[in-house]
Amino acid sequence: MSTASSTAPWNRSARFTSNPAAREPGAIRWLVIGVALTFFAVFLLLPLLAVFAEALRKGWAAYLAAISAPDALSAMRLTLLAAAVAVPLNLVFGIAAAWAIAKHDFRGKNVLITLIDLPFSVSPVIAGLCYVLVFGAQGWFGPWLAAHGIKIVFAVPGIILATIFVTVPFIARELIPLMQAQGRDEEEAALVLGASGWQTFARVTLPNVKWGLLYGVILCNARAMGEFGAVSVVSGHIRGQTNTMPLQVEILYNEYSFAAAFAVASLLALLALVTLVVKTIIEWRAGAELRPDEAP
Amino acid sequence: MSIAVRNIGKSFGSFVALDNVSLEFPTGKLVALLGPSGCGKTTLLRIIAGLEYADRGEVILDGEDASDRHVRERQVGFVFQHYALFRHMSIFENVAFGLRVKPRSQRPPEREIRRRVMELLELVQLGWVADRYPAQLSGGQRQRIALARALAVGPRVLLLDEPFGALDAKVRKELRRWLRNLHDELHITSIFVTHDQDEAIELADQLVVMHKGKVEQTGTPREVYAAPATPFVYGFLGAVNEFRGSIDGDYLRVGTSALPIVGGDVARGQSAVAFARPHELEIITDGGSGQAGIGATIKRIVDIGSIARVELSGAACEEPHLYEVELPSQRLAELNLAAGQPVRLVSSRLRAFAQGERS
Amino acid sequence: MATPRRHRVLPGFGLSLGLTISYLSLIVLIPLAAVFAKSAELDPAQFWHVVTTPRVVASYRLSFGAALLAAFINVVFGLPLAWALVRYDFPGKRIVDALVDLPFALPTAVAGIALTAVYAGNGWLGQYLEPLGITVAYTPLGVLVALIFIGVPFVVRTVQPVLEDLDIEFEEAAASLGATRTQTIRRVVLPMLTPALLTGFALAFARAVGEYGSVIFIAGNLPMVSEITPLIIITKLEQYDYAGATAVAAVMLVVSFVLLLVINVLQAWMMRSNDKAHA
Numbered sequence: 001m002s003t004a005s006s007t008a009p010w011n012r013s014a015r016f017t018s019n020p021a022a023r024e025p026g027a028i029r030w031l032v033i034g035v036a037l038t039f040f041a042v043f044l045l046l047p048l049l050a051v052f053a054e055a056l057r058k059g060w061a062a063y064l065a066a067i068s069a070p071d072a073l074s075a076m077r078l079t080l081l082a083a084a085v086a087v088p089l090n091l092v093f094g095i096a097a098a099w100a101i102a103k104h105d106f107r108g109k110n111v112l113i114t115l116i117d118l119p120f121s122v123s124p125v126i127a128g129l130c131y132v133l134v135f136g137a138q139g140w141f142g143p144w145l146a147a148h149g150i151k152i153v154f155a156v157p158g159i160i161l162a163t164i165f166v167t168v169p170f171i172a173r174e175l176i177p178l179m180q181a182q183g184r185d186e187e188e189a190a191l192v193l194g195a196s197g198w199q200t201f202a203r204v205t206l207p208n209v210k211w212g213l214l215y216g217v218i219l220c221n222a223r224a225m226g227e228f229g230a231v232s233v234v235s236g237h238i239r240g241q242t243n244t245m246p247l248q249v250e251i252l253y254n255e256y257s258f259a260a261a262f263a264v265a266s267l268l269a270l271l272a273l274v275t276l277v278v279k280t281i282i283e284w285r286a287g288a289e290l291r292p293d294e295a296p
Numbered sequence: 297m298s299i300a301v302r303n304i305g306k307s308f309g310s311f312v313a314l315d316n317v318s319l320e321f322p323t324g325k326l327v328a329l330l331g332p333s334g335c336g337k338t339t340l341l342r343i344i345a346g347l348e349y350a351d352r353g354e355v356i357l358d359g360e361d362a363s364d365r366h367v368r369e370r371q372v373g374f375v376f377q378h379y380a381l382f383r384h385m386s387i388f389e390n391v392a393f394g395l396r397v398k399p400r401s402q403r404p405p406e407r408e409i410r411r412r413v414m415e416l417l418e419l420v421q422l423g424w425v426a427d428r429y430p431a432q433l434s435g436g437q438r439q440r441i442a443l444a445r446a447l448a449v450g451p452r453v454l455l456l457d458e459p460f461g462a463l464d465a466k467v468r469k470e471l472r473r474w475l476r477n478l479h480d481e482l483h484i485t486s487i488f489v490t491h492d493q494d495e496a497i498e499l500a501d502q503l504v505v506m507h508k509g510k511v512e513q514t515g516t517p518r519e520v521y522a523a524p525a526t527p528f529v530y531g532f533l534g535a536v537n538e539f540r541g542s543i544d545g546d547y548l549r550v551g552t553s554a555l556p557i558v559g560g561d562v563a564r565g566q567s568a569v570a571f572a573r574p575h576e577l578e579i580i581t582d583g584g585s586g587q588a589g590i591g592a593t594i595k596r597i598v599d600i601g602s603i604a605r606v607e608l609s610g611a612a613c614e615e616p617h618l619y620e621v622e623l624p625s626q627r628l629a630e631l632n633l634a635a636g637q638p639v640r641l642v643s644s645r646l647r648a649f650a651q652g653e654r655s
Numbered sequence: 656m657a658t659p660r661r662h663r664v665l666p667g668f669g670l671s672l673g674l675t676i677s678y679l680s681l682i683v684l685i686p687l688a689a690v691f692a693k694s695a696e697l698d699p700a701q702f703w704h705v706v707t708t709p710r711v712v713a714s715y716r717l718s719f720g721a722a723l724l725a726a727f728i729n730v731v732f733g734l735p736l737a738w739a740l741v742r743y744d745f746p747g748k749r750i751v752d753a754l755v756d757l758p759f760a761l762p763t764a765v766a767g768i769a770l771t772a773v774y775a776g777n778g779w780l781g782q783y784l785e786p787l788g789i790t791v792a793y794t795p796l797g798v799l800v801a802l803i804f805i806g807v808p809f810v811v812r813t814v815q816p817v818l819e820d821l822d823i824e825f826e827e828a829a830a831s832l833g834a835t836r837t838q839t840i841r842r843v844v845l846p847m848l849t850p851a852l853l854t855g856f857a858l859a860f861a862r863a864v865g866e867y868g869s870v871i872f873i874a875g876n877l878p879m880v881s882e883i884t885p886l887i888i889i890t891k892l893e894q895y896d897y898a899g900a901t902a903v904a905a906v907m908l909v910v911s912f913v914l915l916l917v918i919n920v921l922q923a924w925m926m927r928s929n930d931k932a933h934a
Contacts, residue, residue: 015823016742021830021839022823029743036739037751039732043804044757046779047769054772093678100671104663112675114919118683121915123865125885126904129892130686133693138897140689164682185380187665188347191367192374193394193449197666203397207384219759226762228868233889246764246868253768253872262772265765272760279760280753347664367664 051269054262066263074240075248075264078156082163082231082244083224089164090220091213094171098209099201102179103187113176119168127165128233131158154236159244162230167223171216178212179205211286215279222275226268297358297452297485298323299344304353306339313339314350315509321502324483326476328490328500332532336509337489338377338457344487345455346370357452373451373484377458379442381430387441388413388426394449416444419478436467443478456488460495472499493533497521505529527649530571537577537619539570539590539646548648553590557646567651572643574622579606580640581631589640592619594633604628608641687908694905697898705902710878711887715906717795718884722863725802726810726856733810733855734848740811741818755812758805763868770801771873793875798883801869806859813855814848817929821847850925857921861914865907 016022024032056063066072097116101109119127133139135152145152152158186208190200206213228246235242243251245268252261299321306314314336321327329337342348344355346367354363362370381390389396391413395404404412417423420440430438439459446454459475460468476499479486490496496503497517505512505520505528513525524530531538541550543562548555548570555570562568580589592608595618599605604625610617619641623631633639694702705711739745740752758766774781774791781791791797821844829839867885874881884907891900 013742013744017744019823019827021827022742024836032735033739033743033745035732036736037745039736040751040754042780043800043807044754046773047766047804048754048757048761050772050779051765051769054769089678093675096671096678097675099667100675103665104668104672106668106672112679114915115679115684116675118687118915121861121865121911121918122687123867123885123888123904123907123911125867125888126687126690126865126908129888129900129904130689132892133689133897133901134686136897161682165686168679168682184665185376185378186382188367189374189376189380189382189445190393190397191664192345192347192372193397193445194368195393195397196368199397200665201667203393204382208382210384222760226760226765228762228764229866229885232867233892246762249762249764249768250872261768265762265768268762268765269769272757272762272765275760276753276756279756280749349664 048269051262051266054258055266057262058259062259063263063266066257066260067267069260071240071243072245072248072260072264075243075245076267078159078243079225079245081156082160083221085160086163086167086224087217087221090167090171091217093168094173094175094216095213097172098175098179099205101176102182103184103205116169116172116176119166124166124227124229125233127230128162131161131165131234135161153234154238155242158234159231159242162234163224163227166227166230167220170220170223171213174212174216174219175209178209182208211282215282215286218275218278218282222272225271298356299453299485299487300356301340301344302354302356304340304343304350304355306336306343306348306350306352312509314343317353317506317509317511319504319511319514321485321487323485325501326479326486326488326499327502327504328488328496329504329506330490330493330496330532331506331512332491335506337491337506340506341455341457341487341489344453345372345374347374371449371452373446373449373454375439375442375446375454375456375459377461379430379438381438381442381445383430385429386426387417387422387428387430387433390430390441391416391445391448393445412448416448417441419447420444434467435463436471439463439471440474443475447482451484454484454486456486458490459488460490460492468495475499497533505532507532524571524647527569527571530647535574535620536571537574537621538617539572540567540651541570542567543648548646550590553640554588555590555643555646556588557648558644562648562650568648569651570646570648572646574605574620576643576645577619577621578642578644579608579621579623579631579633580642581633581637589642592639592641594635594637594639596635597628597633599625599628601625606633608639610641690901690904690908693897693901697902701898702902705899706906710882711884711903713879714882714884714887717798717881718864719910721795721798721802721883722860722866725799725806725863726860728799728803729806729810729859730852730856733807734814734852736807737811737814737818741815756808758808763805763866764872766804766869767801767872770804770869771797774800774873792873793877793881795874795881797873797875798870798881801873802863802866805866805869806863809859809862810852810855813858813925814851817848817851817925820929847928850921850928854918854921854925857914857918861911861918864910864914 097112100106101113132153134141135145135158136142137146139153152161186204187200190204195203226246228250231244232247232250235244235247237243237247237251239251245264249261249265249268252264300319302318304314304317317336317340329340331337339348343350346362346365350363354361356362357370382393385393392409395409395412398404414423414426417426420443422437422440422444425433425437425441430441433441460471463471472495488499500517502514503517503520504514507528513520513529520529521533524533530536539548539550539555541548543549543557543564543566544554545564546556548557548568557570590610592610594606594608596607597604598607602625603622606621606623606628608619608621610619621641697705736755740748740755771778771792773779774784774797776782776785776790776792778792784791789796791800825843825847826839829843834842865885867883867889870883871886874883874886876882876886884903888900888903888907891903
């Protein structure tokens with residue numbers, strides 16, 4: 001995954017195209033571009049356009065009706081709720097992890113970094129499954145929870161937990177390399193100048209990583225709102241209660257309400273597009289800030 | 297304020313960075329910690345600042361044991377090698393930082409902060425960059441801002457880690473002179489770390505030469521240069537010619553030749569190494585077969601300005617050995633030397649050390 | 656001073672590390688441990704039987720085979736895409752660059768139905784492929800298409816920065832020594848990109864093996880033919896066969912851990928060779 005520090009690549013190709021030692025013949029160049037763009041169009045662009053085309057197939061009225069249906073609205077509410085819980089928790093976690101890992105030395109650091117990445121390499125289905133095994137009727141705490149009338153799996157808490165699981169690494173993995181690259185000099189300088197630990201963190205560390213932080217939050221939020229596999233396992237698929245937007249898409253689709261399914265999907269696709277736009281802006285802003293001669 | 301360290305020891309894993317170091321730093325002086333990289337000088341500076349804690353020993357600030365005092369409470373000014381300016385703050389805010397983070401009761405009013413910061417920016421001759429950001433300044437300017445920021449809190453001592461290390465040669469020379477003047481003005485007890493002998497000699501009142509976690513020698517630049525205490529100091533401080541042989545009375549025997557020695561306390565018959573600066577060697581051309589001096593052949597003569605440099609290859613040792621002699625141009629003309637000419641080298645100031653001491 | 660002191664100058668270490676480890680344990684590690692704990696409750700023969708029934712084995716073949724092939728295709732096409740983005744100018748480049756990350760941002764369920772709409776028999780592309788005898792949707796080929804989609808950014812985003820940072824002097828040196836452009840790319844540039852390409856391959860593969868949302872809509876999910884392993888787990892869960900689901904999940908988890916290890920080794924290699932490229 002790219003990090004916030006990677007600079008905008010689109011205006012940097014001149015040094016290659018103008019260099020006779022690093023330039024391909026025109027025909028080859030256009031062939032490569034042609035292959036790249038065809039691949040891009042077939043696998044990325046067409047599916048994206050299809051979402052919006054299918055969503056509007058039955059006209060705007062049907063579209064608006066589909067996205068304002070009560071079930072759709074309650075799915076939106078649940079999706080927003082899950083993200084509203086998962087993102088702040090993972091934000092606190094990400095900051096704590098990055099502070100410990102980037103600003104201190106300790107044994108087992110690399111193991112910890114690997115463990116933080118773990119949710120990325122675990123199938124979302126397994127993420128959901130493991131909460132069923134812990135909190136489900138047959139699970140470790142199942143009988144106790146049942147006795148106390150608490151429902152986690154196949155209910156809203158399970159959906160939130162599964163969402164947190166799959167989004168754990170997002171913010172931490174943006175912050176850790178960024179804070180490692182920035183070193184400890186500035187924090188030490190602040191301490192020498194008499195700042196307390198909290199002042200050092202709030203006035204020096206945090207402002208220095210604000211773009212990376214925002215970047216992580218944006219990606220974390222996109223995944224939190226869009227997670228399907230993990231949530232699907234722990235959701236009871238109860239309409240109007242335990243359905244998130246992606247689950248609602250599935251239900252509508254399986255009922256052959258294609259236009260409605262794509263209408264709800266188009267909202268998620270819009271979210272994805274907004275995410276990409278914000279992400280690109282952050283890369284552009286952070287890139288400008290990191291290049292020494294163009295600082296504000 | 298006076299600074300002293302006693303029996304400081306510090307290891308990183310199996311690497312011994314500082315081995316039982318004890319030093320006194322006189323009040324109001326500018327002291328250089330000089331040594332090659334990895335000799336422990338930066339670690340010592342960071343321990344004095346409180347950015348690192350020693351495994352053993354004490355740091356004494358103003359006669360008081362400060363070993364367990366947090367860096368925040370030590371009231372030291374520290375200038376980082378790469379300046380560590382806060383990149384997201386303007387220059388003004390950088391310098392004001394130390395004043396702004398004071399507890400409310402001790403924090404000066406805004407107008408006072410403004411006055412202090414501008415005063416310091418004027419002191420480092422950079423009043424006009426107050427609204428800029430660190431990334432917009434040159435290396436030399438950043439260095440001066442880092443110093444202004446360190447001075448803002450009224451530190452009792454000033455510690456500088458390789459203050460000119462990241463600058464190019466010309467700026468380095470200018471800033472050196474400027475820092476010396478500033479120190480003469482402020483008289484704040486200062487310690488700086490450097491691996492550059494010229495910088496240390498030109499700038500410091502006192503030198504501390506360090507090697508492999510130990511102090512090799514302390515003294516004024518003149519003392520240390522004129523009378524190096526160890527072979528290491530000899531080799532590290534200034535150009536030097538090296539002679540290996542064994543001691544025979546007041547002579548060092550090198551192969552079939554003998555050189556008279558002045559200093560050193562090496563037992564008779566012991567193998568030894570002796571040193572002479574390039575200007576402490578004399579070239580003899582009369583080719584006399586006397587035992588005085590060591591045979592050498594002239595390789596190259598560099599005659600620019602008032603001092604000429606002659607490079608010679610030695611003949612007395614098994615392995616080829618290069619010598620360097622400096623002499624006034626006038627003297628060179630008198631000697632009428634030519635490349636390839638066999639000559640003899642004698643020294644009036646050869647100091648010998650027992651062999652094996654040299655690392 | 657007999658006791659050595661051990662302090663940390665920067666504060667908050669205990670708090671931040673404590674928080675990190677507790678959170679990670681509660682949210683990730685302990686629940687994952689439950690998978691192994693539960694699968695250990697099965698006796699070995701039973702476990703072996705569950706994870707080797709023909710239907711499950713067929714799903715492994717599909718999940719791993721399609722993931723491998725998809726990752727390979729992503730390398731083949733991701734390299735030109737990264738190359739074009741770094742080295743060439745063409746209209747719409749900024750938009751293409753931004754949209755490469757679409758599979759990260761687009762919910763997998765949306766991707767699944769969108770790909771189905773494009774590749775179904777009456778879809779935008781499907782209608783032209785069907786007469787050629789190529790049926791994508793509801794076949795293993797559909798699984799492959801979905802896995803290619805979600806793998807695109809992994810390869811491109813791993814190769815792109817390396818290509819960007821590659822010092823042009825290497826190519827200038829090769830050219831000055833008389834190498835043709837093809838020789839330069841084949842013998843100088845590509846070897847330097849190999850660690851990044853392999854890392855991208857491994858990342859895309861790891862992601863594809865566990866992928867669920869984008870696959871199930873386009874796969875058709877026919878047992879023995881187009882049923883992926885994560886779907887087997889879900890199906891077993893829906894039949895209340897917790898033991899069976901857990902056993903299959905344990906197998907997948909072990910594979911994931913091995914992949915994670917491989918990726919770590921590859922990334923360390925990539926970092927080392929990057930350092931060399933800057934020397």
